[in-house]
Amino acid sequence: KAGxxxxxxxxxxxxxxxVTLSCSPISGHRSVSWYQQTPGQGLQFLFExxxxxxxxxxxxxxxxxxxxxxxxxxxxxxxxxxxxDSALYLCASSLDRSTEAFFGQGTRLTVV
Amino acid sequence: xxxxxxxxxxxxVPEGAIVSLNCTYSNSAFQYFMWYRQYSRKxxxxxxxxxxxxxxxxxxxxxxxxKSSKYISLFIRDSQPSDSATYLCAMSETGGGNKLxxxxxxxxxxEL
Numbered sequence: 001k002a003g004x005x006x007x008x009x010x011x012x013x014x015x016x017x018x019v020t021l022s023c024s025p026i027s028g029h030r031s032v033s034w035y036q037q038t039p040g041q042g043l044q045f046l047f048e049x050x051x052x053x054x055x056x057x058x059x060x061x062x063x064x065x066x067x068x069x070x071x072x073x074x075x076x077x078x079x080x081x082x083x084x085d086s087a088l089y090l091c092a093s094s095l096d097r098s099t100e101a102f103f104g105q106g107t108r109l110t111v112v
Numbered sequence: 113x114x115x116x117x118x119x120x121x122x123x124x125v126p127e128g129a130i131v132s133l134n135c136t137y138s139n140s141a142f143q144y145f146m147w148y149r150q151y152s153r154k155x156x157x158x159x160x161x162x163x164x165x166x167x168x169x170x171x172x173x174x175x176x177x178x179k180s181s182k183y184i185s186l187f188i189r190d191s192q193p194s195d196s197a198t199y200l201c202a203m204s205e206t207g208g209g210n211k212l213x214x215x216x217x218x219x220x221x222x223e224l
Contacts, residue, residue, distance in 0.1 A: 043202075045211045048210055100146070103156045103158075104155050
C-alpha cells in the first residue's frame with residue numbers, strides 16, 4: 001500500500017515568490033494535515049482538511065493557505081516568501097480525524 | 113511555557129540497553145498520545161498510538177500514559193544501532209487526524 005506522497009521533495013525559491021506544495025494521502029484517507037518543521041521551532045501545525053473543508057488552522061500568517069480536492073489530495077501555498085519560511089513541510093494523512101496520522105517524506109523548501 | 117516538554121538529549125546508550133524517553137504536558141484536554149521516530153532528512157514514522165491512560169506494547173516498544181501526572185513515556189528494549197534517530201512525542205485532543213502538538217524531540221544514539 002502506497003504511503004503519503006509529497007512533491008516536490010526539494011525546492012529553492014527567491015524571497016517574494018510564491019510556492020505550491022502537493023500531498024497525495026494514503027488511498028482511502030480523508031483527513032490531511034500540514035506541518036512546518038524547523039530546527040528552532042520543531043514541528044508546528046499549519047492546517048487540517050477533511051472532506052475538502054478546512055477544519056482547523058494553526059498560528060501562521062495568511063500567506064499560508066491550502067486546499068483539498070475531492071480525491072483528498074491537498075495542496076498548500078505560501079505567498080510572498082520570506083527567508084524564515086525555509087523549512088521542511090510535512091503532510092500527514094489519516095482515515096478520519098480520530099485515527100492515526102501517517103507522514104510523508106516532506107518537501108524541503110529553501111528561500112534565498 | 114510550551115504545551116509539551118521533551119528533553120532534547122542527545123541521549124547515548126550502548127547496544128542492548130533499555131531506553132526511556134519521556135514527555136510532560138500541560139493541556140489536560142489531550143486524549144490521544146503518539147510516538148514518532150524520525151531519521152535524518154526523512155518524515156516522522158509512527159511507532160505507537162494510544163488513547164487515554166495505560167500501557168501499550170508492540171515488539172520492543174512500550175508506551176505508557178499517566179494522565180493524572182500529565183506524563184508519557186516510551187521504552188525501547190534491547191536497543192539496536194538502527195534505533196538511532198530523533199523520537200518525537202505528539203498529542204491531540206481529538207485524534208491523529210486533527211491538530212497534533214509535538215515535543216521538540218529527543219535525539220538518540222545507540223552505540224555498538
